[in-house]
Amino acid sequence: MKKMINPIKFMNIALLAIAPCLAHAAGNYPDKAISIVVPYAAGGSTDLIGRALGESMGRYLKQTIVIENKPGAAGSMGAQEMVRARPDGYKLTLAPHGIFRQPYLQKTRYDPIKDLTYIASFSTYDFALVVDAKSQLKTVKEFVDYAKQHPDEISVGTPGRFTGNQMVMVELGNATGAKLTHVPYKGDAEAITALLGGHIKAAITTNSILPYMEAGTVRVLAVASKERLKAFDSVPTFTEAGYPVVIPSPLGLAGPKGMPSEIVEKLDAAVQAAVKDPVFLKAIGAYGIQTYYMNHTQYAEFAVKTFAEEKDIVGKMNENNK
DSSP states (O other): OOOOOOHHHHHHHHHHHHHHHHHHHHHHOOSSOEEEEEOSOTTSHHHHHHHHHHHHHHHHHTSOEEEEEOOOGGGTHHHHHHHTSOTTSSEEEEEOGGGGTGGGTSOOSOOTTTSEEEEEEEEEOOOEEEEETTOSOOSHHHHHHHHHHSTTOEEEEESSTTSHHHHHHHHHHHHHOOOEEEEEOSSHHHHHHHHHTTSSSEEEEOGGGHHHHHHTSEEEEEEOSSSOOSTTTTSOBTTTTTOOOOOOOEEEEEEETTOOHHHHHHHHHHHHHHTTOHHHHHHHHTTTOEEEEEOHHHHHHHHHHHHHHHHHHHHHHHHHTO
């Protein structure tokens, strides 16, 4: 009878076998195109940020960076891709805050701490509560009062269940007692289309709403940031409006586990260069998006801390989804 091979031992042996090859490749990295998974649909704010980042990093690294849109699974499709990707730096993903939440919601193919290498964070989402410009609701107070007077009549669109957008809705409901009906979509673009089409009464989006606000087709009632944002200078924060809703959401770049330190450092340097690049800053500034840089060490520490905190947050959101 043949002796069974321990799969973990086999995987460790395999990693040891390819380690010298990866180390050699690190010195020439990158010598071909790099792909970055954007785990949301094309056209939304994450897609726009990802493309601007890819262009800036590509100039720094002197290599082509290809964007792959893979929406679904609350923004965790990229993290799932990393489980089966080679740790050679040619397949990366944007890492939204939701990847730390998803393992508490269902069985996932990835562990956010064991299966990913955190390279750097570069921006942070801002969440905005918006209504159609023709809506009778002019302020957050009017929105909350109407929702309380008409329980379950306010449908709120977001890019998906258990996203930071939904967390804004949950926290607003908890703070006010308003009953809000959640309608999940695959991205900001779909939620905004539904809002403008009259299919929902409100939406919680990221900064991709800014062009619609400037065009006068939507009204932004509040933003879930700590301080009033330059791009939304006429819009109060929820806190200013009297509701303690502050939801930060850094966005970063990650790769498969086991990436050589030399490659991680090169990519980290490229991200750091991007957040100082006038072209990148102009691109994201058009959508009022702020930079938020953490190097690979800081970002890895942030990942561990955030993953531990998400358990309680998920508990709140589960209550909302019942």
